[in-house]
Amino acid sequence: MSLHGRDLVSIRDLSREEIEQLLESARKMIPFAEGTKVAKPLAEKIVAMAFFEPSTRTRLSFEAAVLRLGGRCITIADAGATSMRKGESLYDTIRMLSSYADAIVIRHPNEGAARLAARASERPVINAGDGAGQHPTQTLLDLATMQEAFGTLTGLKVVLLGDLKYGRTVHSLAYALAQFGSELVLCSPPALRLPEDHREELRHLGARLTVEEDVKRAVGDADVLYVTRVQKERFSDEDEYRAVAGSYRVDSRLLAGAKPRLIVMHPLPRAGEVAPEVDATPHAAYFRQAFLAVPVRMALLNEVLGSPRRGG
Amino acid sequence: MPVRELKITPIKNGTVIDHITNGLALDVLRIIGVQRLDKDSTVSVALHVRSGKLGWKDIVKVENMELTSRTVNAIALIAPTATISIIRDYKVREKRTVDLPPRIMGILRCPNPNCVSNLPEPVESEFEVSERRPVVLKCAFCERRVDDFLRHLA
Numbered sequence: 001m002s003l004h005g006r007d008l009v010s011i012r013d014l015s016r017e018e019i020e021q022l023l024e025s026a027r028k029m030i031p032f033a034e035g036t037k038v039a040k041p042l043a044e045k046i047v048a049m050a051f052f053e054p055s056t057r058t059r060l061s062f063e064a065a066v067l068r069l070g071g072r073c074i075t076i077a078d079a080g081a082t083s084m085r086k087g088e089s090l091y092d093t094i095r096m097l098s099s100y101a102d103a104i105v106i107r108h109p110n111e112g113a114a115r116l117a118a119r120a121s122e123r124p125v126i127n128a129g130d131g132a133g134q135h136p137t138q139t140l141l142d143l144a145t146m147q148e149a150f151g152t153l154t155g156l157k158v159v160l161l162g163d164l165k166y167g168r169t170v171h172s173l174a175y176a177l178a179q180f181g182s183e184l185v186l187c188s189p190p191a192l193r194l195p196e197d198h199r200e201e202l203r204h205l206g207a208r209l210t211v212e213e214d215v216k217r218a219v220g221d222a223d224v225l226y227v228t229r230v231q232k233e234r235f236s237d238e239d240e241y242r243a244v245a246g247s248y249r250v251d252s253r254l255l256a257g258a259k260p261r262l263i264v265m266h267p268l269p270r271a272g273e274v275a276p277e278v279d280a281t282p283h284a285a286y287f288r289q290a291f292l293a294v295p296v297r298m299a300l301l302n303e304v305l306g307s308p309r310r311g312g
Numbered sequence: 313m314p315v316r317e318l319k320i321t322p323i324k325n326g327t328v329i330d331h332i333t334n335g336l337a338l339d340v341l342r343i344i345g346v347q348r349l350d351k352d353s354t355v356s357v358a359l360h361v362r363s364g365k366l367g368w369k370d371i372v373k374v375e376n377m378e379l380t381s382r383t384v385n386a387i388a389l390i391a392p393t394a395t396i397s398i399i400r401d402y403k404v405r406e407k408r409t410v411d412l413p414p415r416i417m418g419i420l421r422c423p424n425p426n427c428v429s430n431l432p433e434p435v436e437s438e439f440e441v442s443e444r445r446p447v448v449l450k451c452a453f454c455e456r457r458v459d460d461f462l463r464h465l466a
Contacts (some may be wrong), residue, residue, distance in 0.1 A: 010455065089433050112428040112453025131426050133454055135390060197457045 002301040006127045007118040011136040013173040016179050019143065024255055025299035026144050026292070031194065032068055033295040040070025041306040043097060045169045048101035049075040050117070051128070052108045057290060058128050058138075062105050065297035071305075074101060087183055094120040103305050106130075124304050132168050137269060139172040141296040143180075145289040146224055149263050153180040159218045162228035162273060164194040169267045171198055176208035186211045187218040189244045192230065215248060220259050225250065225283075227266045227273050251275035255283055265289050320356040326375040328397040329387065331405075334360060336391050337370035339462055343386045343419075350376050366393060386419040387414040389447060389461045414441055417451060420464045427454040437466065 003018065004194055031037040047066045049113055051059050056131050063073050063087070072078075097104055098121035106117045114127030114134065129135040131212040158177055160170050164186055174184055174194070184207055193211075201234060202209055212218040219225055227250055235241035250264060252275060263285035270286075278284050332340055346355055349376035353375040363369035364423050365458055379387075387394055398406040418436040422429045429437045429451065433460035439458065449458045457462060 012455075033335075085337075090431070091433050091435065092430065108428075110423055110428040110431060111426050111427075112422075112451065115453045116428045116433060119435070132430075 004308040005124055008136050009114045009118055009127045010134040011139045011176050022299050023144050023147055026296040031299045041071035041302055042071030043082045045305050046101045047071055047073050048097050049073050050106045051077050052103055061293035062297050064294050065301055069298055089137045091120045097258055100121045135168050136171050137277035137297055139176050141293045142173050144292045144296050145285055156223045157183045158224040159185040159187055159222045160226050163230045164188040165192040167228040178202045178205040183208040185218050198284040205234050225264045229271050252277050323373055323375045323399055324402055326377055326399050328381055329372045330368040330393045330395045331393050334368040337372050339390055340372050340387055384410055385413055421466045422451045423458055423464050424454050424456040429453045
């Protein structure tokens with residue numbers, strides 16, 4: 001089992017053992033991500049950041065991860081400034097880029113773009129989000145956050161709250177958690193329920209699934225409350241959006257009935273779903289989650305680009 | 313008194329697609345692309361024919377045409393019970409059942425309008441067969457599940 005030289009397009013590309021191995025490597029990377037220890041396994045390596053869609057956290061944490069490992073980045077941060085504006089295909093753009101770098105990290109507004117890039121590229125491709133599709137490194141850092149808080153991923157009761165229909169992070173996360181035997185509670189407005197084909201896949205994996213529309217009841221005995229942003233553009237009516245968004249607000253009143261060890265997670269940016277007053281409580285895990293992006297992406301880049309493991 | 317039967321005339325050269333699921337002959341014709349046929353070819357369609365095996369079935373006969381494997385794969389998607397006979401000089405030279413391959417290339421469009429395979433990129437659409445009974449496909453690019461093939465023929 002080795003990730004050396006491999007693409008990571010979907011969380012489905014990783015076995016449970018490979019996920020566990022990455023989370024273990026990420027844990028060891030924390031002091032290097034904080035800068036208290038230094039190692040340069042990616043010295044002389046170039047990683048291309050091909051961002052065809054705006055991103056703050058994902059791009060900066062990937063760049064930080066490369067730099068912390070001693071590598072260097074070349075970056076497309078604005079697709080409008082590339083030859084794609086002249087009509088060059090994504091395929092050709094990536095093919096060209098793969099001759100300049102040792103690996104490519106791609107974000108693109110179209111679903112399946114990372115899979116296409118992986119076919120075009122002669123070097124490993126890491127998906128940093130393709131449209132409403134996959135965002136596997138987000139899932140890895142979500143899992144890392146839960147594992148750090150509870151020491152395990154098995155048997156956790158995880159409430160997925162908010163937009164479960166369009167939110168790409170929840171689809172991959174639910175898939176991964178199902179493999180670890182977590183109990184999933186789906187909590188969303190009726191219009192934003194997890195699509196049936198996803199539910200069927202989760203059941204197929206043996207996941208314990210329940211649907212609970214009442215947030216208070218859902219939070220009752222949960223270990224993790226994973227909140228996603230309800231996107232305004234999904235609603236035709238502004239009042240309807242406000243009513244839905246308001247009913248899923250996480251604040252101290254809601255958390256008063258929660259387990260003391262419950263953690264609140266959010267892929268950020270938040271738009272009012274989690275009240276700022278939660279930041280000061282021991283429940284708030286979202287800033288830790290944002291930090292863990294760096295060691296998790298370091299662990300992945302190191303596995304993909306560093307020296308191959310012996311016997312791997 | 314003998315019963316008069318109206319039969320489809322035999323063809324000299326071409327293909328007979330038999331045991332098509334009742335009601336799907338016109339969709340099979342759509343897949344074959346009859347508009348692309350030789351203008352002198354005759355196409356015969358029999359709908360709702362008694363069948364010992366299926367109860368009722370449809371039959372399509374196309375003169376002067378042998379199907380490509382791509383077309384056969386597409387027929388397998390919508391009519392898995394179909395059999396295909398290649399006729400040469402009025403005789404059945406080859407008879408086979410349709411078989412669904414593990415990957416379906418180029419026949420369908422991904423129903424996800426935001427899928428990269430719907431952009432002008434130098435790639436064919438591609439689906440993996442993720443379930444066989446009933447057939448469910450998964451887009452090799454965006455992972456969208458597809459089970460309503462007729463609506464998404466390319």
